[in-house]
Amino acid sequence: MRLGVQAASQPGAQDASAGTPPAVAPSAASAQRSVRSEPLICARGLVKRFGSIVAVDGIDFDIYLGESFGFLGPNGAGKTSTMRMIACMSPVSEGTLRVLGMDPAVDGAKIRARIGLVPQEDSLDLELTVLDNLIIYGRYFDIPRRVIRERAKRLLDFAELTDRAHSKVDPLSGGMKRRLTIARALVSEPDLLILDEPTTGLDPQARHLLWDRLYRLKAQGVTLVITTHYMDEAEQLCDRLVVMNDGRIAAEGTPHSLIERYSTKEVLELRKPLGMTGVAERLAGIADRVEELADRVLLYTDDGDAALEAVRLREFPYEHALVRRSTLEDVFLRLTGRSLID
Numbered sequence: 294m295r296l297g298v299q300a301a302s303q304p305g306a307q308d309a310s311a312g313t314p315p316a317v318a319p320s321a322a323s324a325q326r327s328v329r330s331e332p333l334i335c336a337r338g339l340v341k342r343f344g345s346i347v348a349v350d351g352i353d354f355d356i357y358l359g360e361s362f363g364f365l366g367p368n369g370a371g372k373t374s375t376m377r378m379i380a381c382m383s384p385v386s387e388g389t390l391r392v393l394g395m396d397p398a399v400d401g402a403k404i405r406a407r408i409g410l411v412p413q414e415d416s417l418d419l420e421l422t423v424l425d426n427l428i429i430y431g432r433y434f435d436i437p438r439r440v441i442r443e444r445a446k447r448l449l450d451f452a453e454l455t456d457r458a459h460s461k462v463d464p465l466s467g468g469m470k471r472r473l474t475i476a477r478a479l480v481s482e483p484d485l486l487i488l489d490e491p492t493t494g495l496d497p498q499a500r501h502l503l504w505d506r507l508y509r510l511k512a513q514g515v516t517l518v519i520t521t522h523y524m525d526e527a528e529q530l531c532d533r534l535v536v537m538n539d540g541r542i543a544a545e546g547t548p549h550s551l552i553e554r555y556s557t558k559e560v561l562e563l564r565k566p567l568g569m570t571g572v573a574e575r576l577a578g579i580a581d582r583v584e585e586l587a588d589r590v591l592l593y594t595d596d597g598d599a600a601l602e603a604v605r606l607r608e609f610p611y612e613h614a615l616v617r618r619s620t621l622e623d624v625f626l627r628l629t630g631r632s633l634i635d
C-alpha cells in the first residue's frame with residue numbers, strides 16, 4: 294500500500310529492477326496496462342504434501358498484476374497450504390511456483406520483503422500495544438524507525454484504530470485484531486497482499502469496513518490474493534477465482550462466468566417440512582436440477598416463478614419459498630456437492 298512513500302524505498306525494490314520481472318507498478322493505471330503481460334504468481338503442477346496427506350494436488354494458476362484473485366473451497370481444500378507456499382512460509386513439495394518472477398526456494402527472503410501476509414489465525418503480539426505491533430514488525434524489514442512511525446500513523450487511521458494506538462492488543466475485539474493484522478501486513482508497503490480468510494468471524498459491519506479497505510488497496514495497484522468461505526465476499530472482491538476441492542482446482546473464472554457456466558439464471562429455494570423425504574422424486578421435472586439439503590430444496594431453473602407455480606400445482610407442502618438469482622454458492626454446491634460453510 295502506498296501511503297505516500299515511494300515504491301523505490303520498499304525492501305526488495307532494488308532486487309526487482311535487476312533482471313526480475315516487470316516489477317510492480319506504483320499506480321492503478323499502470324497496473325491496468327501491465328495486466329496480462331506476465332503473471333505475478335505462476336504455479337504449474339504445484340503440490341504440497343504433509344507425510345502421506347496430499348494437501349495440494351498438482352494445481353496450475355496464474356495471478357496477474359493489479360488483480361484480485363480468490364481461492365474458494367471448503368475446509369481442508371488446500372487453500373491455506375497454497376497461500377503459505379506463495380508467501381514462502383512453507384516449501385513446495387513438487388511442481389513449479391514463481392512469485393514476483395522469483396523462485397520461493399531460492400529467493401524466499403526477497404519475496405517475503407515484497408508481500409504482505411494476513412494469516413488465517415492472527416499472530417499479533419498480545420502483550421504489546423497496537424502501535425508497537427506495527428513498529429516491531431516494520432523493524433523486521435529494516436525500515437527506519439522514523440519511516441515506520443509515519444506509516445504506522447497512516448495505517449492506524451486506515452484501520453480505524455488510531456484511538457487504540459496505545460492500548461494492548463489482547464483486549465481488542467476480533468474485528469479490531471483482524472484490521473490490525475491487515476495494517477501490520479501493509480507496513481512494508483507490499484506489492485502483493487495475501488489474505489487467508491480475512492473476514493471470518495467478523496460481524497457484517499466489520500466485514501464491510503474491511504472490504505472497503507481492500508477496494509482502496511486494489512485501487513492503489515496492490516494485487517490481492519484472498520481465500521474465503523463467503524461467496525458474497527468472493528463476488529464482491531474477486532476479479533477471478535478458483536474453486537478448490539480436495540487439493541485440486543475444480544473450476545476457474547470470473548464470478549459471473551462461473552455462475553453462467555455452472556448454474557442456472559434463477560434458483561427456487563423451498564424450506565421443506567422437518568423430516569420430509571423423497572422430495573426430489575416429488576419435484577422431478579420441474580427444474581433443470583434439484584438439490585436436496587438438510588432443511589431446504591434448491592430447484593435450478595431459468596424461471597423461478599414458473600417453477601414455484603408448478604410446485605404449487607403438485608401441492609408440495611413447503612414452509613417458505615424464495616426465488617433468487619444464482620450465486621457462487623450454487624456453483625460451489627454443483628462442483629463439490631458441499632455447502633461453502635460446513
Ligand SMILES: Nc1ncnc2c1ncn2[C@@H]1O[C@H](COP(=O)(O)OP(=O)(O)OP(=O)(O)O)[C@@H](O)[C@H]1O
Pocket residue numbers: 343346347348366367368369370371372373374375413
Ligand atoms: N502442518 C500440517 N501438517 C499436516 N497436515 C496439514 C498441515 N497443514 C495442513 N494440513 C492438511 O492439509 C489439508 C489441507 O489443509 P489446508 O489448511 O490447506 O486447508 P484449507 O482449505 O485452508 O481449509 P480451511 O478452510 O479449513 O482453512 C488438510 O487435510 C489438513 O489437515
Ligand SMILES: [Mg+2]
Pocket residue numbers: 372373374413489
Ligand atoms: Mg485455511
